[in-house]
Amino acid sequence: MQTTDILLHDLDDNGILRLTLNDVGRRNALSEAMLTRLGTAFADAGANPSVRVIILAANGPAFCAGHDLKEMTAGRAAPDHGKAYFTKVLAQCSGVMQSIVNCPKPVIAQVTGVATAAGCQLVASCDLAIASDTAQFSTPGVHIGLFCSTPMVALSRNVGNKHAMEMLLTGDMTPASRAAEIGVINRAVAPDTLQEITMEMARKIASKSxxxxxxxxxxxxxxxxxxxxxxxxxxxxxxxxxxxxxxxxxxxxxxxxxxxxxxxxx
Known part of the structure; x- marks a missing residue:
């Protein structure tokens, strides 16, 4: 197993690559470092003929808490109040989301815990998603005066307009069962079966051309x-x-x- 501080890589004999977010202390936030490593990992996996399917998972109680708000706040110290920094980070994040869509290998999110804001965007950007029935999803930017405009792009391409707007306008947590009903994820399963069910789907897909x-x-x-x-x-x-x-x-x-x-x- 090849490891980094915040992203784990494990490629099995079936060509299934497991990428595991591992920045548990920051709730697997999409920091600049995490975005860089994810972008590199998806580019490398897309070009590697040994990789047939990618599973995106996470360690800890949160799948992904979205952008690192402490990093974003620190960016305000610049003379332009952070405009250039925000532009750069959001472009980097958008690039990672598009790299998932553009990756020639199917990408399956295996979700435990909460996926909020850009973390919810990350799940929605994957081709498939299976979640623990205890997982929750939200686009909570409205609670802090920041509409989840970039997460909206991926979310609105997965669910109907009114379901997407409900999540975006209220910022409420959506339980996994409801997320499956509206199309954020494919299905919600018991926590102790999540990994095997995800692997079963990955193996099935990996057996194809x-x-x-x-x-x-x-x-x-x-x-x-x-x-x-x-x-x-x-x-x-x-x-x-x-x-x-x-x-x-x-x-x-x-x-x-x-x-x-x-x-x-x-």
Missing amino acids: SMTLATGKRAFYAQREMPLSEAYDYASGVMVNNMLAHDAEEGIGAFIEKRAPQWQDH
Whole structure:
């Protein structure tokens, strides 16, 4: 296992990379250091052919408390009252969230404890999320005079407008059961089953062609921003190219011949 002070890396024989937030004393806040390490970890994982699926987990009672408000407050000491610093940190955070979406490997959040503000954004940015039924989610910026505008981007792309606005306008904690109902997470499970259920999903996904998964993930996020007819044109082109790939030919042949496919990931 390769470790850093605040982010743990563990790659198993199935190609499942577990990234574990480990800055427990700061409730796994998205400090500059944490954002840097996450950005590097997702870039490295995306380029590593040995990685097939990524699980994002956390140690301690909080999954992620969002931005490090002490760091942010210290930034106000600058002559511009922190404008340049805030701009830099928010751009860095937005870059990490986009790196999750743009990563060719599926990313599953395994959530325990609370995920608040940019921590909730982190969960919403992952492709899938499974949480302990004791976990809670919130975008509480309104409590401190700061609307969760950047978390809103990821949240509003996961849940309906009125559910997103309820979370954003009230700042209330949303229990895992409700988060599953509205689409923040896929499901809420008993704490003692969380890791195994997450691993079961990761192993299932890892058994597929990584070329197929990367093709599908990229197309999913691209098409949803397009008008309907444009989305169909785009998706049709993606599917034509996918059909011409080795793994599609192999997979279809294996299905017809009733045998297990032998993926070559291209």
